[in-house]
Amino acid sequence: MSTIMALDNPTLQKAVTTADKVFDSILHAIVEGKIAAGSKVSEPELAKQYEISRSTLREALNRLEKCHLIERKANVGSRVVDCTIEGLLEIYVVREALEGMACRQAATNMSDDEIAEMQAMLTAHSKSQALKDGVSYYQEEGDLDFHYKVILGSHNQQLINILCGQLYHLVRMYRIQFGMHSPRATKAFQEHSSIIQAICDRDGELAEMLMRRHIAASRKNIEKKIAENSKLKQK
Amino acid sequence: MSTIMALDNPTLQKAVTTADKVFDSILHAIVEGKIAAGSKVSEPELAKQYEISRSTLREALNRLEKCHLIERKANVGSRVVDCTIEGLLEIYVVREALEGMACRQAATNMSDDEIAEMQAMLTAHSKSQALKDGVSYYQEEGDLDFHYKVILGSHNQQLINILCGQLYHLVRMYRIQFGMHSPRATKAFQEHSSIIQAICDRDGELAEMLMRRHIAASRKNIEKKIAENSKLKQK
DNA sequence: AATTAGTTAAATGTCGACAATTATGGCACT
């Protein structure tokens, strides 16, 4: 059972109001590319589609804007953010800084129980990975789970809000729309393992450094892919 | 002339709609403590006070929520965030991570013109500080200006949005309501100077380290003050 | 007297309509 479901809900609170449910629906649609990146969002159209009033839709759009999934201009309207390489790399820079710090804080603030739980999760993932071997889908989920646990472990509400409430939706959007099933599965696994060890040793400085390298490695991997692609196009 | 005025406007776009203006007004009221931290926000009351409809007010509240200045619960209402020591320290942790990274990026991405402009600003502040000497008000503005310039210099839209659009309102709120006129004026000045030098040398690694120490020093200064206060209360 | 159930009042969520602004299309003009 994966814990990433909770990522869909920034407030960590069940969707009770209709605006919440519509927000969830549109969120998924955007993340999965059913509503194209960079496309304009028509309020009357979406309102009719979801059979709700424009007021309620605007409420949902406001929450999407908080996740940086859409951008609004006064008297002009909303657009879905577009997936550019530059945008993706920018996010990785922010993640390196924030998750690195979250990891440092986690080494200080996580309880022994939390750490034990995280270690158990890694073991479970290791087994499922051994079974699937090379299939990266579960690895991806496992990756999100791991990062999610570390972030929560920081016990810093600001870090949690920014990373889980805002950035991770964007990260998922990019992953899905760029078809990024990382070939770093086994390597990433070792890195996760080292990070947990550092947290277990309460070595915040090392934990931060390892997490930053872990994320920087992903970023460089993307940059490499991009370079290959552009080289492919040139010939 | 200070540049921090632009911080009041997260979108870096003039307030054209009435919801924008009301947002600005309430923002100032909250930051300056005219609307008490932790207090409940009544939609009908504020709507009547600003002579607008509830819809427009809710639009403004949504933007305040994006700045993390108010928190909303479904079917319950909005509250102004409360100023706790823990909250302030959490923000400094995030700032250390993000502004450190912004500084690293700035060392790589700032143009020579931008760097020259920033150096000129520091010189100007140095003179005004020599005149006022010890008066910390202008120093505070100078401090915000400096950090603002570095953040913009990162040329990373995600960093800029999070730091200038969200966190800085909270930082100002805490500064004003806790009456934090730092006694680190001259020291902070030297640190700013070193950071600019590192950026000028295009030494991203050093620039990040210096910025992180600079912010960490502020945080420790606060922690010290808190410790003194609690000791004062005990006897 | 304290607690719980029921009722009333107030606040939030949702709706449809109007006003203001922007985008679109056609027309005249160079």
Add this chain to the structure above:
DNA sequence: AGTGCCATAATTGTCGACATTTAACTAATT
């Protein structure tokens, strides 16, 4: 034919009213 201007249409911003949920208050029971 291309460019600039004007009128129309569509979209967004704002408003007031209704529906629904939560909070407060009263009253009855243990």
